[in-house]
Amino acid sequence: MRKILPVLVVSLLLLSVVQTGRAQGTGPLVIIQGIPDATTAPPEVRTYVSVIDKSMAQAIKDLTAGDFQVKEAGTDVGMPAVSYEPVGLAIVAVVDRGGISAPGDGRIQEATDLVRELVKRLSVTGADDDDVIAIVGVGEDGVLEPEEDFSYNPVDTNLVLNALVTMEGEAVRGGTPLYEGLDEALRLLTANTDAEIRDVLSHRRKVIVVFSDGLDPNFSDTAREQDIIRKANAADISLYTIGMARRNGRLSAEENLVRLAHQTNGLYRLHNNDETHEKVLYLFDQLMTQRQQYLISYQTRQPKGDYTLNIEVDTPIGSAEKSVTFSSILEMPQIALTSPADGAVYTVPYSHTPGVEIPLSVELTFPDGVEREPAAVRYYRSGVLVATSTAAPFTASWDATDYITQTEETAETQEVKSEDFTFAAEADDAYLPGTATSTPVNVRVEWEPLPPPTVVEEAEKWFITYWWLLLVLAALALGFLVLLILLVRTRGELARKVVRSTTGVLKGVTKRLGASPQRAPGKLVVIQGANVGKEFRLAAQVIKVGRDPQFCDFALFDEFISNPHFSIQLEQTQFFITDEGSTNGTRLNGTPIPPHRRMLLQPDAIIEAGQTRLQFKRLGGTTRPLGVQPTAPSPPPGTAQWPSPGTSPGAQPPQPGPSQGGPTRPVS
DSSP, X not given: OTTHHHHHHHHHHHHHHHHHHHOOOSSOEEEEXXXXXXXXXXXXXXEEEEEEETTTTEEOOOOOGGGEEEEETTEEOOSOEEEEEEOOEEEEEEEEOTTTSSTTOTHHHHHHHHHHHHHHTSOOSSSTTOOEEEEEEEETTEEXXXXXXXXXXXXXXXXXXXXXXXXXXXXXOSOOOHHHHHHHHHHHHHSOSOHHHHHHHTTSEEEEEEEESOOOGGGOOHHXXXXXXXXXXXXXOEEEEEEEOOTTOOOTTOHHHHHHHHTTTOOEEEESSHHXXXXXXXXHHHHHGGGEEEEEEEEOOOOSEEEEEEEEEEETTEEEEEEEEEEEOOOOOEEEEEESOTTOEEEEOTTOOSOOEEEEEEEEEOTTSOOOOOSOEEEEETTEEEEEEOSTTOOEEEEOTTTSOOOHHHHHHTOOEEEEEEEEEEEEOSSXXXXXXXXXXXXXXXXXXXXXXXXXXXXXXXXXXXXXHHHHHHHHHHHHHHHHHHHHHHHTHHHHHHHHHHHHHHHHHHSOSSSOOOXXXXXXXXXXXXXXXXXXXXXXXXXXXXXXXXXXXXXOOOTTSOSSOEEXXXXXXXXXXXXXXXXXXXXXXXXXXXXXXXXEOOTTOEEEETTEEEEEEEOOOOOOOTTSSOOOOOOOTTSOOOOOTTSOTTOOOOOOOGGGOOOOOOOO
16 A cells, blocks of 8 residues: 555655646747848838647637737837748757667657658648758667758758668667657757758748657656756747657656657647657647748838847737847938039129029948938028929939129129038938938039120110200200291292301301311121121221120121120221130131231221121222312212222212202202
């Protein structure tokens, strides 16, 4: 009786442990597989989440975005994008051969057959989401060299199957270090030395399936067991343990297998007959559902740094949450003005034709390597918004032409107006809550003064000011003319006498005192162009010819002519022509005139400017002394007047003076 009581107590304790292992509590197991990826498609954060019913070792499917609450740095990110996708399993089968590989013990064959059943259920299709597997055999001398194929596309399961054949042919008579085998399995899954394999394992659901008859007393170590459990939980790796008992028997060291499974969110199954064999196979079927995971994605607005990502999941069996740290790579873009250049100077011509627009453009660079376009780029001139561009390449301009208008007063002093401006650009980032601002650049704009007024402009100004005086004079002249007409009609000869005497008085009044004014000694005649036949008398010392009347003395209205185009100077009795640096140049008798060089004008010379041709005519000449040659008699009225010998064509005949006869007699 005393021997039976301790056995009952141990049995009750074992039953309690087993039942505790089978009832793992409510709520799902939530695992964030690997580190969330925030680099593949920034600013999108992508993370894979396994949601598992622990009591069934089965993935929970049919969850929607509304079942997930995602918080980033403690802030709800809103409704994430959720999809249910195959990602794949990463399985390590650990076969503890101690106790089941002794000569004549058939349990090693049962264990290897179960591993074959597990391999048979893997998805190996050559796709990126293939399952991967490795096998670790534990012998009395320690862990055998593991056989693994953690590559994919394609996965070679023959490596595992060949290792099983080797195990079946080797007997193990003593105990084996199970924890050494589990530690090697954890190393393969979490600290693999191959970088490509680490990438393959990063997002797969990782599990270890253990086939053992329990710990051997010589290798039992509670501290070592807790270390294995800690490592597995830190890596979110579940242990599924299969107790390999004799046919219809129990295990003497079953509790350690239960603890390993229970404390790593796995399950324990006893294998000792046909019924338990089917239960183990069903467990394998349930494990295959865990290759499906939820892909959660959302957009982050966090600048570069590490942040806590918390995911809470509501399921039909309860709620659970999981946290992980992820890194954002986002940095503010940098913006720099490419135009205008720092220190640039722009000049606005006095004519304002053409106008001066300062081009505005920027260059965007991205320190984080994530290129994106801002919604708009804003340009500022000395702190004032002058332009906004909403489409790439985000160019704009600012018209500086009329910012300052020169006045007539500055025309007198020829004062150049100038002002300094500071330009800057800014843009709001499309991802981060901030604004990128460029380094300011300094620009100077100068406005040319108006040219001094020409004679024509002065005359126009006088007429505009004293137009009323002209009206008065015109009225007096009209009245005087009417009076003369009345006198002629009413008084006859008396009226004629009055008219003659009055005319004499008028002649005396209009005659200038002193020397008679100098007559125009030359003229320009348009022989081709918009004003054919137009003449211009050259009576001033300097005459400027150009396109518009407001900038010259003689306007040709030719769009190919500059303002001014050329000038003609009179010195003593000779005329000279000078090209004023015109755009299209000036030709004299077919020969180009060098800019700003004077050339002598000969009578009848042909001047070409733009699309206009002009002929220079010399008028008059030196007065001949009396007695040298008799004056040609005046031709009869109505006949053509030919130039006198020795005079040039176009010269005016000498006018009769007071001593050359009186008024012409009327025909009787």
